[in-house]
Amino acid sequence: MATGYFFPHRHILGIDHLSAEDIEHILTIAESFKEISARPIKKVPTLRGNTIINLFFEPSTRTRLSFEVAAKRMSADTFNISASTSSATKGETLIDTARNITAMRPDIIIIRHAYSGAPHMLTRYVDAAIINAGDGTHEHPSQGLLDMMTVREHKGRLEGLKIAIIGDIMHSRVAHSNILGFTRMGSRVHVFGPATLLPPGLDRLGATVCTSLEEAVRDADVVMTLRIQKERQNDPLLPSFREYAREYGVTREVVALARPDALVMHPGPVNRGIELMPDVADGPRSVILDQVTNGVAVRMALLYLVTGNT
Amino acid sequence: MAENWLIKDGRIIDPKNGIDRQGDLLVLEGRIAAEGTPVPASARVVDASGCWVVPGLVDMHVHLREPGEEYKEDILSGTRAAAAGGFTAVVCMPNTRPVNDCRAVTEMILERARQGSARVYPVAAISQGSRGERLAEFGELKKAGAVGVSDDGLPVRDSQLMRRAMEYAGDFGLTVISHCEEPSLATGVMNEGEVATRLGLKGIPAAAESIMVYRDIALAEQTGRKVHIAHVSTAMSVELIRSARARGVRVSAETTPHYFTLTDEAVEGYNTLAKMNPPLRTEADRQAIRQALADGTFDAIATDHAPHSVLEKEVEFDLAANGIIGLETSLPLALALVREGLIDPRRLVELMSTGPAAVLGLSAGSLAAGAAADITVIDPEAIFTYTEDQVVSRSRNSPFLGWRLQGRAVLTMVDGRVTFSRLET
Structure with a gap:
């Protein structure tokens, strides 16, 4: 890291706000923290006395747990709030909740919300550092970072790699964070999915939009599939899972088009047999569980950095 | 009771009647007076120099x-x-x-x-x-x-x-x-x-x-x-x-x-x-x-x-x-x-x-003699920053708050009655 660098962000709202230098710094710190989770006593005092609130407006198992494990391994005090968005027909609920939480002087609020931009709105009403744990169909920055960490761990670099992202690009906040992040780090991101799930402007975000699964996957270093949903809000996106699996599902034959040492990734939870076949998900190239392990390290790094450490 | 007004030295722009001239506009009893009508002593004078005088917007x-x-x-x-x-x-x-x-x-x-x-x-x-x-x-x-x-x-x-x-x-x-x-x-x-x-x-x-x-x-x-x-x-x-x-x-x-x-x-x-x-x-x-x-x-x-x-x-x-x-x-x-x-x-x-x-089909948009005196006087040069405290509407939901804008109405009248004014009259 260049001398004189300091991490300039108070909040982590999205990869879009992070420079290549910021990402590099986060990944380096995360890599150094990974060892903590391998110790017999998995705890360091770094964030002792910090109050961290997990404010989850959407159900989540692994992301919430991952943030909580990360916080506890750094000795922070963590509290979980699962709120329902169904009662939040008006946004005062979010603002009121945030203001009430702020009155208890937390240092970090980790928020997941069904609406894009909710974490951004929170920054206008609270003093705490905000970490976006997934907002609507916008971004999921910690997932993007842990994906980059996992790829770098296996490949030794990000620059020049071909990353194929397959599936529901439109509704995937993971895809959005990964397109921005990998592109910024010099990877070539190729995306493919049904036309109904490819939003306009992906090329402007830096991705190459492919016209076939083969084109996207051929010679790829990473094949990442996304969780698929059949329909959303009366929008007929796909006729059936059956057809999706047949036309867009990532099978062993599809993975064979990629480089021999290609990694198979998925942000989870996996619809086995639909977007990803079980033998591939559990196969030798799958790094899905490495992603989960690295998630803790990346989140430790983020907690460390937003509390003013460098 | 509508007053009488002499709007002086403005640029009168009235496309419906093919008018674009520099001069005075007289308002008598809430109506536009014909050019050349004698100005009564009771008429209040508005200095519209540098301004446009147009049919009410x-x-x-x-x-x-x-x-x-x-x-x-x-x-x-x-x-x-x-x-x-x-x-x-x-x-x-x-x-x-x-x-x-x-x-x-x-x-x-x-x-x-x-x-x-x-x-x-x-x-x-x-x-x-x-x-x-x-x-x-x-x-x-x-x-x-x-x-x-x-x-x-x-x-x-x-x-x-x-x-x-x-x-x-x-x-x-x-x-x-x-x-x-x-x-x-x-x-x-x-x-x-x-x-x-x-x-x-x-x-x-x-x-x-x-x-x-x-x-x-x-x-x-x-x-x-x-x-x-x-x-x-x-x-x-x-x-x-x-x-x-x-x-x-x-x-x-x-x-x-x-x-x-x-x-x-x-x-x-x-x-x-x-x-x-x-x-x-x-x-x-x-x-x-x-x-x-x-x-x-x-x-x-x-x-x-x-x-x-x-x-x-x-x-x-x-x-x-x-x-x-x-x-x-x-x-x-x-x-x-x-x-x-x-x-x-x-x-x-x-x-x-x-x-x-x-x-x-509204009876608006004309400065012809006899028309209701619905008039807007515009200063096309005035520069101002649109800030929240200036908002007249009960709500403040404008994306233009904080914008530096140029040109605005300085006098608005309906039937010869002043409904808004930034001028000293």
Whole structure:
């Protein structure tokens, strides 16, 4: 890291706000923290006395747990709030909740919300550092970072790699964070999915939009599939899972088009047999569980950095 | 009792009567006096040097929120905002609570407007309750004072209903005003495109608007009746309207200052003050709108003044209400088009006074001798920053807060009565 660098962000709202230098710094710190989770006593005092609130407006198992494990391994005090968005027909609920939480002087609020931009709105009403744990169909920055960490761990670099992202690009906040992040780090991101799930402007975000699964996957270093949903809000996106699996599902034959040492990734939870076949998900190239392990390290790094450490 | 006024040394611009001259305008007993009429000693003098003296501005598309949502705006506050923006007349949309679909609501609006600072012309609903099922009673509404019909805010889904509305409205000399959006496509919260993708917000494609614009043009052509297309936002809509007019279809159209000033980039940062319906579009759309203002495709600049409180706007973007206030910024934003050389002052007056008056058959837009003295005096050079404390409307939901603007109304009068003034008189 260049001398004189300091991490300039108070909040982590999205990869879009992070420079290549910021990402590099986060990944380096995360890599150094990974060892903590391998110790017999998995705890360091770094964030002792910090109050961290997990404010989850959407159900989540692994992301919430991952943030909580990360916080506890750094000795922070963590509290979980699962709120329902169904009662939040008006946004005062979010603002009121945030203001009430702020009155208890937390240092970090980790928020997941069904609406894009909710974490951004929170920054206008609270003093705490905000970490976006997934907002609507916008971004999921910690997932993007842990994906980059996992790829770098296996490949030794990000620059020049071909990353194929397959599936529901439109509704995937993971895809959005990964397109921005990998592109910024010099990877070539190729995306493919049904036309109904490819939003306009992906090329402007830096991705190459492919016209076939083969084109996207051929010679790829990473094949990442996304969780698929059949329909959303009366929008007929796909006729059936059956057809999706047949036309867009990532099978062993599809993975064979990629480089021999290609990694198979998925942000989870996996619809086995639909977007990803079980033998591939559990196969030798799958790094899905490495992603989960690295998630803790990346989140430790983020907690460390937003509390003013460098 | 109206006073007598001598508005001195202004540039009098009255395109309807072919006037663009430097000089004085005399107002006697609430009416424009003929040139050369002796000035009575009682006349109060307004120094309009450096200013334009134009027929009172008309905004043919506002939401005054009364009855029902007076916490956002009411007829008095809304007409005060209109007067401050240089408007002497506003046309109010029927999506109040209850909906203006009957004589009682129309009359109540007009009764309240008698105390207001601008003339108020109500537009009544096309369908009962704006539910898109049965026609409202246009005959009775016309007699009560409605000047047009619209289910604004709610597109008329049923093509047969729209066709019947055009046919039946024509019998009473009412213009059908159409909010054009194909509802099954318009399910998003901003323009569909790169910005929506980046922000993770659901998009509304431009086709949602143009499909409906074409349907309504086809119906107007079929029936030989009139239709007015409200708040046009896309290049394709402009193209459809332009070609329909060229072949003689009786279609008129308006656009708004936000569509010729802003693009969907304004949503960046999840700015709910840039959320409206139809949504802000792309730069290519904005350029097409500007071109159509210059070439005569549009009849009017209207604001779609849509007051909302913080309860509707300081929320998650998906949940925020659509719309912005516009009465107080419309004139300065339109004057920017003049400074940029896109339109001349005569065309500006057409778009903001004569044009909308003609679409709805209002007696406005003229400084001819004997006409009611509805006059706006504009200082086209005045530079100011539009800040929250200056807002006259009850709501403050403007994306132009903090903007440095140039040109504004300095005196507004209705029937020779001053409704707004920045001048020492």
